Amino acid sequence: MNHANRARAWAVGFALAFFVSAAVAPGPLAPTDAGAATKKKSSRKAPAKPVTPVAQSMRSYAGPDATRLVLDLSASANYRLVTDSAASRFDVVIDRAVSSPALEMPAVGEGVVRAVTIGEDATGLRLRVELDEWVAPRIFGLEGETGTAPRIVIDIDRPGQAERDAAERDRIAKVLSTGRRIIVVDPGHGGEAAGAVGPKRTYEKTVALAIARMVEEELEKNAGISVVLTRTADYDVPLRDRYRVAERYQADAFVSIHMNSARGRNGSGSEVYFLSLASASDEASKNLADLENAADKISAGPAERADDDLVGILFDLKQTEVIQQSSLLAESVLTQIEDGRNLPSRGVKQAPFAVLKSPVVPSILVECAFINNPAEERLLRDPQFQRDMARMIARGVTGYLEKAPPVVRGRTSVN
Ligand SMILES: [Zn+2]
Numbered sequence: 040m041n042h043a044n045r046a047r048a049w050a051v052g053f054a055l056a057f058f059v060s061a062a063v064a065p066g067p068l069a070p071t072d073a074g075a076a077t078k079k080k081s082s083r084k085a086p087a088k089p090v091t092p093v094a095q096s097m098r099s100y101a102g103p104d105a106t107r108l109v110l111d112l113s114a115s116a117n118y119r120l121v122t123d124s125a126a127s128r129f130d131v132v133i134d135r136a137v138s139s140p141a142l143e144m145p146a147v148g149e150g151v152v153r154a155v156t157i158g159e160d161a162t163g164l165r166l167r168v169e170l171d172e173w174v175a176p177r178i179f180g181l182e183g184e185t186g187t188a189p190r191i192v193i194d195i196d197r198p199g200q201a202e203r204d205a206a207e208r209d210r211i212a213k214v215l216s217t218g219r220r221i222i223v224v225d226p227g228h229g230g231e232a233a234g235a236v237g238p239k240r241t242y243e244k245t246v247a248l249a250i251a252r253m254v255e256e257e258l259e260k261n262a263g264i265s266v267v268l269t270r271t272a273d274y275d276v277p278l279r280d281r282y283r284v285a286e287r288y289q290a291d292a293f294v295s296i297h298m299n300s301a302r303g304r305n306g307s308g309s310e311v312y313f314l315s316l317a318s319a320s321d322e323a324s325k326n327l328a329d330l331e332n333a334a335d336k337i338s339a340g341p342a343e344r345a346d347d348d349l350v351g352i353l354f355d356l357k358q359t360e361v362i363q364q365s366s367l368l369a370e371s372v373l374t375q376i377e378d379g380r381n382l383p384s385r386g387v388k389q390a391p392f393a394v395l396k397s398p399v400v401p402s403i404l405v406e407c408a409f410i411n412n413p414a415e416e417r418l419l420r421d422p423q424f425q426r427d428m429a430r431m432i433a434r435g436v437t438g439y440l441e442k443a444p445p446v447v448r449g450r451t452s453v454n
Contacts, residue, residue: 092116092136094157094164095188099145100230102274103203105196106150109231110166111188112136118180118191124173131166131178131191138164151197172198179340192231192340211288215448219265220440222258223285225394226251226268227297227404230275232334235300237416243298244273246419250407251296253429254436261437277339278332282397289448292368292436293402295394297331298410298419306409308383309428311373313365313403314396315389316358327406328390335393364401364443372405372435379431381424382408382415401443405432 093113100107110131117134137159144155154169168176177194197203214221226248228234234243248270255266267288269281285293299306301323312324319325369387377384385406395402407428408415418424 089135090114092133092189094133094136094138094142094166096139096142097145097155098231099147099152099155100274101147101149102230102270102272102276103197104200105194106147106152107230107275108145108147108152108155108168108193108195110191110193112191113139113188115180115182115189116163118178120176120178122175124175127171127173128167128169129176131168131193133164133166133191134162136164151195168193168195170195174198177340181337190231192337194340207287214265214267214288217265219263220445221265221267221288221290222436223267223269223288223290223293223400224251224254224258225281225284225293225295226270227295227331227394228334229270229273230338232275232337234334235298235330235410237410237419238304238413239416239420241410241416241420243300243410246298246407246410246425247296248273249422250425250429250432253426254294254296254432257429257433258436264437264440275338278335278394279339279396281394282400282402285400285402286397289446290400291440291443291446293395293397293400294368294372294432294436295392295402295404296432297404297406298408299327299406300330300411301409304412306412307415308385309373309376309408310385310406311369311376311387311403312390312392312395312406313369313387314362315391317391319390320388324388324390328392331404332391332393358398361397361399361401365395365403367443368401368436368439369403371439372403372432375431375435375438376428379427381418381427381431 090113092115094110095113096111098109100109112133116136119132120129121132122129138157142157144157147153147155151171151174152168153171154167156167156169158165158167174196177196179192181190181192183189226244228242228244228247230244232244234247236242251268255268258264258266267284267290269284270276281295282293284290299310312328319328366387373384373387376382392404395404408419410416410419
């Protein structure tokens, strides 16, 4: 690891430690106790009137491993968890909060959650979550991203993780035994991490999943290729878990599907990224990588974002070879997109995307088009455009595979 990497890893570690200590324990989302200020004697200003936090909306995402509940508040609030394991339920008590008349409880048909209800009294709100069987929930607060409210996020694991892990090991062994090339396709974002949003409220996460499924179909027309998706519905997946799927399957390549968005509404075209460990090819690429990486503040939560340093160490070992292959894969996919002539090409670029950090699997990130450009948003909603884009990406991947050396897979199963 060079000095720059070490300094960067230290800085990231420090920032994470700060973030975790600030956010891992249930508690205030931000200092809201205006009463403390009134104790200062010489204060000439009248104390700020406390803002009453209003619970505005709530969502539920049932993933394969956990169900996530998210509550939006109009302002930061103090909250605490009260569990009753014998009754298989817990309450989130939110001080001084009230609920909006428009607040609806989310449908929770899947997963371990049986019912969610909300009650209000003079002291605040009580969100009650009833479970099919007791699982200790994980809870954390998020300050609002731009344009969103402070959020309380509750994760409830599905029981049976050991069985699911065993089933995945069986699936991996089965796929590996076919001797096919393995491509992991990663639909960007998902769940609470919606990604960029178009002027007509088209979500990046939705289009990314649609195109990824089509890439899967197009690639699997080739009998020599098996595809694995990192998510198959609308739920959060931390960035690290996405490339780890590719590593567990000892994949030939990892392809992450995203939609771009620019400050103005005139951004246009497609671009393909591979990893840069140092810096981005230009300022816009750096901003884009920062934006895409920020999804993990939501998806992973505060407790699971800490091994950038390890990635850096591992990367020194195979970095040159894997990045070289990633650049070939990026060129191959972009060439197909250029031949398709649907949209202008913005070229192959490099940026430090967290999702591309596998030290062993060649990885690219495709920004298909600009979802915040009204004309391109219209295209991205069109199944024919999605299909064309998927076909070009699939052609680029197969073109790459024809030249790339096959992955030498170990006989022992990976964890
Ligand atoms: Zn994205």
